[in-house]
Amino acid sequence: MNANGRRPRTGLRIFPPSTPQPPARPPEEVDRQAKIVSNGKEYPLKGEDLSKITQLGIGGYGVVDKMKHEPSGKEMAVKRIRFQVNTKEDQRLLMDLDVRIRSSDCQYTVQFFGALFYEGDVWICMEVMDTCLDKFYKAAKKRNMQMPENILSKVTYATVSALHYLQTELKVMHRDVKPSNILANRNGEIKVCDFGVSGQLVDSLAKTIEAGSKPYMAPERIDPTNPAKNKGFDIKSDIWSLGITIMELAENKYPYEKWPTPFKQLQQVVKEPSPKLPGTFSCEIRDFLDQCLQKDAKLRPNYRKLLQHRFITKYAEVTVEDISQFITLVLDSPTDQTGDQG
Numbered sequence: 001m002n003a004n005g006r007r008p009r010t011g012l013r014i015f016p017p018s019t020p021q022p023p024a025r026p027p028e029e030v031d032r033q034a035k036i037v038s039n040g041k042e043y044p045l046k047g048e049d050l051s052k053i054t055q056l057g058i059g060g061y062g063v064v065d066k067m068k069h070e071p072s073g074k075e076m077a078v079k080r081i082r083f084q085v086n087t088k089e090d091q092r093l094l095m096d097l098d099v100r101i102r103s104s105d106c107q108y109t110v111q112f113f114g115a116l117f118y119e120g121d122v123w124i125c126m127e128v129m130d131t132c133l134d135k136f137y138k139a140a141k142k143r144n145m146q147m148p149e150n151i152l153s154k155v156t157y158a159t160v161s162a163l164h165y166l167q168t169e170l171k172v173m174h175r176d177v178k179p180s181n182i183l184a185n186r187n188g189e190i191k192v193c194d195f196g197v198s199g200q201l202v203d204s205l206a207k208t209i210e211a212g213s214k215p216y217m218a219p220e221r222i223d224p225t226n227p228a229k230n231k232g233f234d235i236k237s238d239i240w241s242l243g244i245t246i247m248e249l250a251e252n253k254y255p256y257e258k259w260p261t262p263f264k265q266l267q268q269v270v271k272e273p274s275p276k277l278p279g280t281f282s283c284e285i286r287d288f289l290d291q292c293l294q295k296d297a298k299l300r301p302n303y304r305k306l307l308q309h310r311f312i313t314k315y316a317e318v319t320v321e322d323i324s325q326f327i328t329l330v331l332d333s334p335t336d337q338t339g340d341q342g
Contacts, residue, residue, distance in 0.1 A: 036113070038072040045069070045125065047118030050078060057132075066128055076113060077128040080121045106169075108162035110183060110193040126193075130186050130331060133249060134179035140330045141252040149250075149285055151326050153315035155182065156246055156288070157307070158190035163242070164303035167235050177241035178216045179248055186331065188324030214262075215254065216241040219270045220297050236297040239306070243292025247275060250285065270295075284311040 036043040043049075053066040053075065062081035069076065111127035131139075133155070137147060147155070159182055166172040174181075174192070181194045214222065218240035247255045255275035259265040274293035277286045288311035294300045306312070 036069060036072050038074055043071045045114055045116055047116060047123060075128055076125050079124040082121055106162060106165040108158045108191055110191045129183035131184055132180045133182045133184060136184060136330060137249050137252055139333060143333050146252055147249055149282055150315045150318045151323055152246060152250055153311055154318050154323055155190050157312050159192055159242060160303050160306050162192035163238055167303065173235050174238055176213055177238050177245055178213050179245055184327050186324055186328050188320030188327060216244050218297065219295055222266060223270045236300045239292050239300045243289050247277060247289055250277060250281065284314055
């Protein structure tokens with residue numbers, strides 16, 4: 001990696017690698033330019049050259065398969081999304097493509113290789129990872145293990161770094177931060193994925209309020225009396241989602257009870273005190289999460305301040321090898337828990 005945290009341009013690439021705006025041309029034209037460069041040889045990317053190895057996950061907007069590009073022998077994750085005309089799903093698809101393409105230089109986002117139109121679907125080709133953290137922590141829980149704080153710190157650092165990159169470099173807010181959208185591999189790499197509901201920031205605000213997963217939404221996003229609902233939200237809402245996510249990974253459980261009704265969610269998240277980690281955890285992680293989970297969004301720190309927090313700096317010497325050892329230990333347990341990839 002280089003000094004500004006960007007991924008060096010090596011290995012498998014599919015062109016064109018970047019574009020400043022969401023794709024405007026029809027998807028049929030995407031695959032005409034997509035090519036793979038592997039071991040110094042160039043291959044056109046074609047759907048018929050991709051063979052399915054296994055299914056990685058199913059989401060509300062597509063299926064993700066692990067596939068092999070037969071001519072080059074390269075493996076990749078391929079997200080297949082049905083393309084229709086002028087639908088919200090297509091808007092999500094174009095946003096997802098745009099953010100993936102423009103974030104390809106960030107080492108903390110899943111690397112985007114290219115996209116093609118095949119059999120009525122848009123196939124988004126990307127780096128294959130070994131697990132999502134939602135499945136990962138549940139696998140660790142089955143082994144009576146918890147993610148140690150030094151590993152949690154590095155997961156937090158990678159996630160905050162990715163969100164900070166989206167904000168500062170792309171003027172984008174993720175809006176769906178949760179364990180299933182953070183991926184890991186056996187090399188110890190942690191990366192953020194799934195940009196389908198990302199919102200372009202205008203004057204630092206994202207206007208669309210419905211996007212995202214409700215269990216991780218900040219109080220200001222679900223409170224019907226909040227005047228900001230008509231104005232949009234800034235990255236402080238993602239910081240709340242980050243706090244809930246890290247607390248879930250720390251405790252091996254979602255921090256709220258299961259809500260029988262939307263009213264119960266509203267009551268707990270908006271009206272009741274924020275969840276807190278017990279005293280068995282360090283003061284550093286408890287303070288970090290307390291700051292993320294401030295009810296008043298204005299009191300939450302920004303990404304730059306979070307990256308300077310003692311919970312992050314305390315474990316600066318932890319290496320990818322340390323993360324790799326823990327991830328491999330859990331993934332190689334008798335209960336196989338590989339995960340979804342978005």
